Amino acid sequence: MTSHNHFLEIHYSLRGRTLPADHGYALYSAIKKQLQQLGRPDLPSDIPSDLRLSSIAGIPNGEGMIYLNRASRFRLRCPTDQVQTWYRFFQNQVLDIQGHLIRLVQPRITLPEPSGTLAARLVTFKLEAIDHLEVPRYFLESCQKGLTHLGIQGKVFIPSDPNGDLARRTIQVKGKKVVGYRVIVEDLTPEDSLxxxxxxxxxxRHFGCGWFYPVKEEPNAA
Structure with a gap:
């Protein structure tokens, strides 16, 4: 198992114009399909558990789509010893995400940066059969348990959207809506942040959920 001190991030710029706003599952499926079609002995036929994928930020058009801009990136995290493999695999890869084509170009390898405050666009837990008014409490308790399990001290909360509502988010997985929230964790040590x-x-996680990033690099997308 990879220690959190031995991973790197790879960022790819994108050639393409639009994506579905909710594309986490479609992105995963497109990558998995490419792996299977290549059928290379040096590559797995599915995305391994120690490859972390982020969803892609863009400018929302308010109708379920985002426009990609100069700041839009496809980002992944992987163990240091796998960087070569994935760097090459994704370089110039064209992905078909529900009919939207994007090409991954100009990869950059970067060290993850510790930050006292981290945010995730969407975190989900299995919370079936709970009265929906109670969901935020159960959700936060689940986050807290997750942090404790990892031995991380930190203050976790669900922020509000610009309109003042709780930042509730959904993701479609195989046609089924999964509900979660945007999450912020504060007061992290550098070690715990990484x-x-x-x-x-x-x-x-493979659909971009639970991906935490330093708050100062806040993307302008929902």
Whole structure:
């Protein structure tokens, strides 16, 4: 198992115009399809558990789509010893995400940066059969348990959207809506900050959920 001190981030610029705003599952499926079609012995046929994927930020058009801009990036985290493999695999890769084509170009390798405050666009837990008024409390308790399990001290909260509502988010997985929230964790030590960036919180990590990033690099997308 990779220690959180031994991973790197790879960022790719994008050639393409639009994506569905909710593209986490479609992005995962497109990558998995490319791996299977290549069928190379040096590559797995599915995305391994120690490859972390982020969803892609853009400018929302308010109708379920985002426009990609200069700041839009496809980002992944992987163990240092796998960087070569994934760097090459994704370089110039064209992905078909529900009919939207994007090409991954100009990869950059970067060290993850510790930050006292981290945010995740969407964290999900399995919270079936709970009265929906109680969901935020159960959700926060699940986040807290997740942090404790990782041995991380930090203050976790659900922020509000610009309109003052709780930042509730959904992701479609195989046609089923999964509900979660945007999450912020404060008061992290540098060590715990890197640990949380590597391990994340909640489920559906391959679909971009539970991906924490330093708040100062806040993307302008929802």
């Amino acid at each position: 640990k949380l960036q590597w391990h994340g919180l909640g489920g559906r």
